[in-house]
Amino acid sequence: MEKASIVSIGNELLSGQTVSTNASYLSEKLLSVGIPVVSCYTVADDIDQIVRALELASEDADAVMATGGLGPTDDDLTRQALAQFLGTELQLRSNLLQTIKDFFAKRGREMPAKCEVEAYIPAGAKALANNLGTAPGIMAEAHGKVPAKRGPKLLVALPGVPAEMKQMFEESVLGELQERAHSQAVAVRKLRCFGKGESEIAELLGGLMQRGRNPLINCTAHAGVITLCITATAKDKQQAEELAQKDEAMLRSILDRLVYGTGEQTLAEVVGEKLAQKGQTIAVAESCTGGVLAKLLTDVPGSSRYFTHGWITYSNEAKISELGVPAELIDEHGAVSQQVAEAMARGARKRAGTDFAVGITGIAGPAGGSEQKPVGLVYICVDSDSRCETQRFVFSHGRASTRIRAAQTALNMVRTRFCI
Amino acid sequence: MEKASIVSIGNELLSGQTVSTNASYLSEKLLSVGIPVVSCYTVADDIDQIVRALELASEDADAVMATGGLGPTDDDLTRQALAQFLGTELQLRSNLLQTIKDFFAKRGREMPAKCEVEAYIPAGAKALANNLGTAPGIMAEAHGKVPAKRGPKLLVALPGVPAEMKQMFEESVLGELQERAHSQAVAVRKLRCFGKGESEIAELLGGLMQRGRNPLINCTAHAGVITLCITATAKDKQQAEELAQKDEAMLRSILDRLVYGTGEQTLAEVVGEKLAQKGQTIAVAESCTGGVLAKLLTDVPGSSRYFTHGWITYSNEAKISELGVPAELIDEHGAVSQQVAEAMARGARKRAGTDFAVGITGIAGPAGGSEQKPVGLVYICVDSDSRCETQRFVFSHGRASTRIRAAQTALNMVRTRFCI
Helix, strand or coil: CCCEEEEEECHHHHCCCCCCCHHHHHHHHHHHCCCCEEEEEEECCCHHHHHHHHHHHHHHCCEEEEECCCCCCCCCCHHHHHHHHHCCCEEECHHHHHHHHHHHHHCCCCCCHHHHHHHEEECCCEEECCCCCCCCEEEEEECCCCCCCCCCEEEEEECCCHHHHHHHHHHHHHHHHHHHCCCCEEEEEEEEEECCCHHHHHHHHHHHHCCCCCCEEEEEEECCEEEEEEEEEECCHHHHHHHHHHHHHHHHHHHHHHEEEECCCCHHHHHHHHHHHHCCCEEEEECCCCCHHHHHHHCCCCHHHCEEEEEEECCHHHHHHHHCCCHHHHHHHCCCCHHHHHHHHHHHHHHHCCCEEEEEEECCCCCCCCCCCCCCEEEEEEEECCCEEEEEEECCCHHHHHHHHHHHHHHHHHHHHCCC | CCCEEEEEECHHHHCCCCCCCHHHHHHHHHHHCCCCEEEEEEECCCHHHHHHHHHHHHHHCCEEEEECCCCCCCCCCHHHHHHHHHCCCEEECHHHHHHHHHHHHHCCCCCCHHHHHHHEEECCCEEECCCCCCCCEEEEEECCCCCCCCCCEEEEEECCCHHHHHHHHHHHHHHHHHHHCCCCEEEEEEEEEECCCHHHHHHHHHHHHCCCCCCEEEEEEECCEEEEEEEEEECCHHHHHHHHHHHHHHHHHHHHHHEEEECCCCHHHHHHHHHHHHCCCEEEEECCCCCHHHHHHHCCCCHHHCEEEEEEECCHHHHHHHHCCCHHHHHHHCCCCHHHHHHHHHHHHHHHCCCEEEEEEECCCCCCCCCCCCCCEEEEEEEECCCEEEEEEECCCHHHHHHHHHHHHHHHHHHHHCCC
């Protein structure tokens, strides 16, 4: 197996009711055994459309994974489509029928008549056990199908319910694929960066992100975090790992402090871990972010080791009474000002008795902006024993984006400016 | 326009790094104007593959929506692929270049050279303004392309970043599609429910959720919120609206107070709007939810009308010093107890001087549980002028789920128990 293609089947996937996570799950798993997914097709519960998608997918790849449409209702048509594609008939397998009957008997119920259809499998195909539901999966080889350049194609049909699909894939499919996988091995590394945009990072990396290069370096952006994914391909695992490691080292030397972590690490995790290691603590005082920063910090299990106090001082009164921000400061400079951000951070650190405290005040929008103080303007202050530092930012992309970016930027200030 | 097809472009979509929500968003929006999506293609950042997908999509449908690959980096190839598909050249548009330069200038930065490529548009195509980012979208008509059965095809290329894609689609594409839409009309209604699970709601609705029924009623679940989507099809808009309205009334009578809102409304929006209408205010005191409730409340623009103060008292010391929770209460009953939840809510309401205050304390996990106090145990108290009510819950499905469900449940308690 060199390449895979995925066919997602179901009306609900085309009406926008369901966001399918199956394709991305399968893509990641397949890549991990050295079989990259090259295309995905999403089609309705319609025999002709399913057959066409199977044909397209088997033109693209030598392993085709279909999900959905194996249930007992009239709109579950993947079985029939698969038989048609293979040029065979569906056959009732009595052992499968018994398994389905047993599934219901165990739950004190009789098998609904509709479920009998799930015991039908294309002639010559293999049924895959479903330990969480009733519909078995199907594995078949398509011999001599167009275009059979590289020998037989492997076709697998899995249930659409994610939990059933995953268990079946891991128990009955992954091993088979691993055995058939092309001799090529793949190693994947992820570097997580914060502090510059996607285009700036791409400029720093220059030709490294060129397509067709091995390792391949891909870049994605989410909530201000830039993830660089290094995918190295080689003859064996060790070579692939070495290639990936070499690129990782190169990226790290180019991007330096922009890289804050690896894999799925969040900024809050990395900052929190450093604080825990040093036995330091942090408190937050938020206005425009309204709890986003506290949430990011406490998303991390064990964050109570270093996070103790948070204030959301959304009104001026709260800033004054809870954090001791002088009323005159607000009168003079406005609630969104460097001075108030500083007074918030200092007040929070004093009350909480922590090593660090963050103060954030800004205009998340959509309303409330002015010429001097536009929507997206945010002041972030980090106060510590040694010093107090405030920065001014103007974020864009609307309220939600401004809030999450401001909170992430605050974490990044703690990371980079205070060398924790 | 009778049918649409979607082409999602990006290596990250095929490596399993990103779950694309763009296709489901577009599917839903297109269906709402009577243009069902009949297929989706996901391909890599590769010119040939993008062109092939555009060809397949335009065989399936007369409106083709592509997302992704419009950025400034070398692996953003949608512009070139679109020009190739249309059989035209890319042209530099000086007005677009100026807009991109202005975008950076506003932020006090110079345009990175890489971004110039974003000002190139296929000859004859229209650029779509991007109010959140730099890359404009593209709208073009493909005349005489294979197979041009039903006249010209509409091709639209949108950014892959969901926020940019959505705003551009709603501002510059939806209206155009509506004008060209086929005569069949579709009306969509969404009811948002909280308080029971998906299967319980399905059981209450019985045969109403049958497939093939018109209107079609679909059910999705997210963060404890059950969304029922009613899709009615009829000859004209009025008939479709009437059908949908009838079903909405029926669902409302069955589900009663479980229904909290419509459309995309969140619980925080609905509760907040009620508070604003009555001129009432709310404060929160969070322990295990660590800011999630405050974040939900302040996600809503204008929430400063009713939300003033929040405390995240993650440590016992914070509960004592900031909210006046008696130390003996924590010693006697533990920090996760009905008594402490109550003291937190009362303390918060007293300090903030609000009409309502919520206190939440629990064990989000994964560690910290015991026989008597398992992971997922949460006490939620709502204090008001008239009374103080505390409920005990045991949530499952892990830390993140427990935190969001606890926060949502707190909002639902304010909604249902205090009849606001």
